[in-house]
Amino acid sequence: MQTDFLIIGSGIAGITYALKVAHQFPDKKILIITKAQADETNTKYAQGGIAGVMDFEKDSFDKHIEDTLIAGDGLCDPKAVEIVVKEGVDRIAELIGWGARFDKESDGDYKLGKEGGHSEFRILHHKDITGKETERALLDEINKYPNISIINHFFVVDLITQHHLGYLVTKATPDIECFGVYALNTQTNEIITLLAKITVLATGGNGQAYRSTTNPFIATGDGVAMLYRAKGRIENMEFIQFHPTALYEPNVTGQSFLITEAVRGDGGILRNKDGEAFMERYDPRKDLAPRDIVARAIDNEMKISGTEHVYLDVRHIPLEKFLEHFPNIYEKCRSIGIDIATQMIPVSPAAHYSCGGIKTDEWARTSIRNLYACGECACTGLHGANRLASNSLLEAMVYAHRAAADSALQINNLSLRENIPAWNASGTTEPKEMILITQSLKELRLLMSDYVGIVRTNTRLARAMKRIDLLWEETENLYQTTTISPQLCELRNMITVGYLIVKCAQLRKESRGLHFNTDYPGKRERAENIIL
Numbered sequence: 299m300q301t302d303f304l305i306i307g308s309g310i311a312g313i314t315y316a317l318k319v320a321h322q323f324p325d326k327k328i329l330i331i332t333k334a335q336a337d338e339t340n341t342k343y344a345q346g347g348i349a350g351v352m353d354f355e356k357d358s359f360d361k362h363i364e365d366t367l368i369a370g371d372g373l374c375d376p377k378a379v380e381i382v383v384k385e386g387v388d389r390i391a392e393l394i395g396w397g398a399r400f401d402k403e404s405d406g407d408y409k410l411g412k413e414g415g416h417s418e419f420r421i422l423h424h425k426d427i428t429g430k431e432t433e434r435a436l437l438d439e440i441n442k443y444p445n446i447s448i449i450n451h452f453f454v455v456d457l458i459t460q461h462h463l464g465y466l467v468t469k470a471t472p473d474i475e476c477f478g479v480y481a482l483n484t485q486t487n488e489i490i491t492l493l494a495k496i497t498v499l500a501t502g503g504n505g506q507a508y509r510s511t512t513n514p515f516i517a518t519g520d521g522v523a524m525l526y527r528a529k530g531r532i533e534n535m536e537f538i539q540f541h542p543t544a545l546y547e548p549n550v551t552g553q554s555f556l557i558t559e560a561v562r563g564d565g566g567i568l569r570n571k572d573g574e575a576f577m578e579r580y581d582p583r584k585d586l587a588p589r590d591i592v593a594r595a596i597d598n599e600m601k602i603s604g605t606e607h608v609y610l611d612v613r614h615i616p617l618e619k620f621l622e623h624f625p626n627i628y629e630k631c632r633s634i635g636i637d638i639a640t641q642m643i644p645v646s647p648a649a650h651y652s653c654g655g656i657k658t659d660e661w662a663r664t665s666i667r668n669l670y671a672c673g674e675c676a677c678t679g680l681h682g683a684n685r686l687a688s689n690s691l692l693e694a695m696v697y698a699h700r701a702a703a704d705s706a707l708q709i710n711n712l713s714l715r716e717n718i719p720a721w722n723a724s725g726t727t728e729p730k731e732m733i734l735i736t737q738s739l740k741e742l743r744l745l746m747s748d749y750v751g752i753v754r755t756n757t758r759l760a761r762a763m764k765r766i767d768l769l770w771e772e773t774e775n776l777y778q779t780t781t782i783s784p785q786l787c788e789l790r791n792m793i794t795v796g797y798l799i800v801k802c803a804q805l806r807k808e809s810r811g812l813h814f815n816t817d818y819p820g821k822r823e824r825a826e827n828i829i830l
């Protein structure tokens with residue numbers, strides 16, 4: 299298969315890019331591929347909303363920039379912050395133009411929410427299902443462009459580079475080039491060679507590498523892992539953001555239901571098992587302190603009391619007001635027997651967002667030629683050591699736009715590479731025991747949660763690395779000898795992501811933002827990125 303633009307991922311980053319290049323190049327072919335249904339993305343589950351300066355009387359670019367820098371704990375790239383905050387408002391306007399509906403006041407102004415770390419109300423939302431509405435609008439907009447095709451259930455296994463032409467490619471190779479990808483059609487089990495002039499990684503996050511996560515099953519870090527295998531540059535992987543308030547349901551594995559931070563923005567209060575509003579003891583901003591601080595405080599309260607959760611108390615919020623903003627959360631709680639008007643909601647932190655990822659420049663270019671990355675899989679410098687709530691949808695749109703602008707300058711000078719060999723599956727046989735994959739995955743998730751969670755130590759990180767090494771060895775053996783499946787590829791990718799998180803965590807000899815190591819409780823004077 300051949301295309302001009304190949305986009306891997308159908309979330310906000312991938313679709314925004316596709317719409318932009320489709321508009322500009324009606325005669326060129328744009329192909330989006332996704333490993334699941336098109337709308338099964340992290341984007342779909344976004345709740346709180348999209349941050350952007352909307353009310354210039356009360357708010358300003360400077361305030362949004364300042365809030366982002368404070369949350370990022372000294373590690374944000376100020377240029378990236380300025381780009382996203384200032385260009386973000388135009389991207390929001392485009393999204394609205396594509397049909398995304400955000401809640402309005404009776405006078406027609408947008409209703410603006412507030413979340414941890416924001417000094418002003420600036421979060422546009424569609425009730426508590428902003429992501430669902432956004433994904434719907436984006437997918438609908440694609441239909442207007444006959445030059446965009448979207449193929450579901452195609453699992454990208456690897457990027458094609460000079461390595462596949464028989465050249466030795468290492469991290470030191472100067473001009474690594476991307477010619478397209480090998481992708482597994484999960485319905486026919488065939489591996490297709492997909493050639494493209496420009497390839498875009500918009501593969502989302504990696505929360506599924508942890509036992510407890512707000513991320514859906516697609517979030518397995520595939521883009522980061524394949525970029526790393528292709529010898530591209532990865533940055534700041536240690537900064538995994540744990541959302542403070544995932545709904546605690548002891549029997550649920552896989553994806554935890556999120557209780558949006560906007561609930562605390564509307565007055566929700568965290569309480570420990572004794573009913574104490576404990577955030578007062580941790581930070582003057584209390585329940586609306588940045589996420590790293592709130593998640594660590596909850597973790598500490600749980601450790602002190604030996605409980606597996608704390609509570610979010612919304613009983614004092616008028617029911618009518620709660621229902622208007624959070625109907626989905628109300629319904630979810632009701633479905634499991636919690637009446638939010640009289641009972642507190644049990645919550646605990648869960649892996650939520652990857653602040654690090656594929657290192658990109660201000661035009662979303664990766665270290666590999668003709669390969670861009672945007673959205674959660676990229677590390678643009680915006681988030682630093684801790685992402686400010688509701689900044690990620692914004693970032694995805696801004697850098698998708700920039701990637702499209704830069705691609706537009708390149709595309710007419712590029713041609714498809716010929717003589718790319720077909721995927722070589724010789725010597726492999728059907729796996730005898732798929733259960734081995736499931737068991738290894740369970741082990742990985744457990745060890746990541748137990749040893750590489752909110753609070754880390756040198757000993758825990760060393761333990762994690764040892765176990766990851768073993769899982770790696772066993773899984774590589776399976777990969778080399780059996781026919782591949784999405785499950786095996788995802789396991790392999792999550793082991794790579796686990797390795798990258800631990801490696802970066804070990805290299806950071808300080809505690810900063812989301813990375814807290816009790817062996818190095820202080821911050822180093824100079825904030826540095828860790829690049830692998």
Ligand code: FAD
Binds near residue numbers: 336338
């Ligand atoms: P995604 O939307 O995750 O899309 C990834 C795409 O890549 C999918 O189509 C997937 O199938 C595809 N893909 C992945 N690997 C492969 C492969 N190997 N082959 C083929 N296709 C592949 N952010 C905010 O700013 N505001 C919020 O309110 C907010 N709330 C959130 C709530 C929840 C519960 C979660 C989980 C996240 C939230 N976030 C929020 C974060 C935000 O939703 C994500 O960071 C953002 O949506 C990521 O978009 P994306 O386009 O990068 O990736």
Ligand code: SIN
Binds near residue numbers: 651686
């Ligand atoms: C939330 O709604 O609490 C999530 C917002 C985000 O992750 O940015």
